[in-house]
Amino acid sequence: MKTVAAYTFPAVTRTGETLPARPLCDWHPDGCPDADPGRAFFVSVVSGAHWRALTGPYDTHLDALAKVAEAEGLAQRDPRASFYAYGTVQAPSDTRTIFGRL
Numbered sequence: 001m002k003t004v005a006a007y008t009f010p011a012v013t014r015t016g017e018t019l020p021a022r023p024l025c026d027w028h029p030d031g032c033p034d035a036d037p038g039r040a041f042f043v044s045v046v047s048g049a050h051w052r053a054l055t056g057p058y059d060t061h062l063d064a065l066a067k068v069a070e071a072e073g074l075a076q077r078d079p080r081a082s083f084y085a086y087g088t089v090q091a092p093s094d095t096r097t098i099f100g101r102l
């Protein structure tokens with residue numbers, strides 16, 4: 001299982017510019033994007049070319065990342081679960097999930 005690290009943006013850059021605090025993660029070193037209008041973040045499960053939303057919706061990418069391990073644990077009731085890939089996805093806010101919002 002991949003360990004997820006969350007960071008906060010440095011408040012002042014090397015050039016002295018002050019930046020707004022913004023969450024970072026391993027996938028978005030320049031700052032996690034906001035969800036597009038009408039969309040939200042979900043924990044996803046992928047099997048080949050198919051994916052489903054396991055849990056969500058979440059307002060931020062970090063909120064979804066924080067639920068990946070718990071959602072993967074719930075998915076273990078499926079005997080094929082260890083063959084799937086788990087992560088996060090941005091999708092329409094009304095996307096149906098398997099386990100709801102943890």
Ligand SMILES: [Zn+2]
Nearest residue numbers: 025028032061
């Ligand atoms: Zn991110």
